[in-house]
Amino acid sequence: MKKNFKNTFLYTAVLLGICGISACNHITDIFTSKKSSYYNDKMISADKFAALTKITDKGVKKFQAQNGLFILMDASDSTIIASYTTDNSAAVTDKLYDSGSVFKTFDVAMGLESGKVKNSDKFDTSKPFVIDGLRVTDPHGSHKSLSPERILVESSNIGAAKIAAKVGGEYQYNFFDKLGLLSKINSYNIESATPVFMPKEEWINNKKVITTVSFGYGVADTPLHIITAYAAIINGGKYYKPSLDKIANKEGSYVISEKNSALMRGYLRKVVTDGTARRADSDKYVLMGKTGSADKLNLATKEYNHDNAITTFVGNFEHNGVDYAILVMLDSPKALKETYGYNTAGWNVVPITGNIIEEFIK
Numbered sequence: 001m002k003k004n005f006k007n008t009f010l011y012t013a014v015l016l017g018i019c020g021i022s023a024c025n026h027i028t029d030i031f032t033s034k035k036s037s038y039y040n041d042k043m044i045s046a047d048k049f050a051a052l053t054k055i056t057d058k059g060v061k062k063f064q065a066q067n068g069l070f071i072l073m074d075a076s077d078s079t080i081i082a083s084y085t086t087d088n089s090a091a092v093t094d095k096l097y098d099s100g101s102v103f104k105t106f107d108v109a110m111g112l113e114s115g116k117v118k119n120s121d122k123f124d125t126s127k128p129f130v131i132d133g134l135r136v137t138d139p140h141g142s143h144k145s146l147s148p149e150r151i152l153v154e155s156s157n158i159g160a161a162k163i164a165a166k167v168g169g170e171y172q173y174n175f176f177d178k179l180g181l182l183s184k185i186n187s188y189n190i191e192s193a194t195p196v197f198m199p200k201e202e203w204i205n206n207k208k209v210i211t212t213v214s215f216g217y218g219v220a221d222t223p224l225h226i227i228t229a230y231a232a233i234i235n236g237g238k239y240y241k242p243s244l245d246k247i248a249n250k251e252g253s254y255v256i257s258e259k260n261s262a263l264m265r266g267y268l269r270k271v272v273t274d275g276t277a278r279r280a281d282s283d284k285y286v287l288m289g290k291t292g293s294a295d296k297l298n299l300a301t302k303e304y305n306h307d308n309a310i311t312t313f314v315g316n317f318e319h320n321g322v323d324y325a326i327l328v329m330l331d332s333p334k335a336l337k338e339t340y341g342y343n344t345a346g347w348n349v350v351p352i353t354g355n356i357i358e359e360f361i362k
Contacts, residue, residue, distance in 0.1 A: 036089070040081050052070065067085060069092055073242070098220055098297065101215055109233050125146050125156050126143050149266070179239060180228055232255050234261060268289055284358060288315055293309045310331050315353065
C-alpha cells in the first residue's frame with residue numbers, strides 16, 4: 001500500500017524504541033485464559049459461531065493474509081458476543097497495531113464534541129497540509145472543500161489533520177484517553193496489552209504527533225480497544241468497559257453527546273453507501289462503519305513496510321433489536337487481480353464483513 005506521508009511512519013517506530021520491543025510486543029491472557037476463539041452461548045449458537053469462523057478462515061486464505069480476526073459485540077454496553085483469530089497463539093487483546101483511518105472516526109467525533117467543529121464546517125483539502133515539515137496528502141478523494149461527514153466518506157488525511165489542528169493536542173489526548181485508547185483494558189476478567197503512544201507532555205505540543213494520530217499512526221491499540229471505543233461513539237455516546245456477560249446496571253461514562261453520536265451514525269452510514277465500505281452495503285441489513293489500512297510496522301527493524309498492510313473495518317448493524325458492533329482485521333493481505341492490484345481495506349475486510357453479517361442474521 002503506497003502513501004505519500006512517509007514522515008508519519010517515524011512516530012510509532014520512535015515509541016517502540018522508547019518502551020522497548022519486548023514491552024510493546026507484550027502478550028497477555030484474554031479473559032481467564034488465553035483464547036484465540038470465544039463465544040457467548042447465551043447470545044450466539046455454536047453452529048453460528050463456527051460458520052463465522054469459516055468465513056474468516058476463507059477470507060484469510062483468499063487474500064493470502066498472515067492471519068485474520070473478528071470481534072462481535074453488543075454496542076449498547078460492550079458485551080463481547082464472539083471473537084476469533086486464525087492465529088492460535090494470540091487473542092484479540094494481544095495484537096498492538098496502528099489501525100490507520102478507522103481513527104478518523106474518533107478524530108471527527110472529537111472535533112464535534114469539542115465545539116470547535118460544526119456539522120456545517122468545510123475544510124479545504126485541495127492541496128497538501130504542511131505542518132512543521134510534515135506534508136500530508138490525500139491519495140484519493142475529491143480534493144475539494146469537505147464537511148466533517150465527507151472527510152469520513154472520502155477518508156481524507158488532510159481533513160482529519162485539519163480537525164486535529166483546530167482542536168489542539170491537549171483536548172485530543174484527553175478525548176482519546178476517555179475512549180479507553182490509551183489504557184490497558186483490565187475489567188470483568190478481561191486483560192489486554194498496554195497501548196503504545198507518546199507521553200502526554202511530549203504529545204500535546206508536538207504538531208507532527210497531533211497530525212499523525214488524527215489518521216491512525218502513533219497510537220498502537222488492540223482490536224478490542226478499537227471496537228470498544230467505536231461502540232461508545234455510536235451507542236448514544238457512552239463508553240462501557242468490555243465484558244463477557246451482560247452486567248446488570250453496568251456503569252458507563254459519556255464521551256460524546258447523544259446529538260453528536262447521532263450525527264456520527266449518519267456520517268458512518270454514508271461511508272458504507274458512498275465511501276470506502278461500499279462493498280459491504282446490502283439491502284439485507286443497515287451497516288455503518290469505517291475502513292482503515294495502515295502500513296505494517298516491523299517490530300524488529302522499527303520500520304514500516306509500505307507494501308504490507310494491516311486492514312481493518314469497524315462498524316455496526318442492527319438485528320432483532322440489538323445494535324451490534326463488528327470489527328474484522330487482516331494482517332498482510334495480498335492484492336489480487338480481482339481487486340485491481342489494491343490490498344486496502346475496502347477490497348478485503350469490507351466484503352468479508354458483509355459475508356459475516358449475512359451469515360449471522362440468517
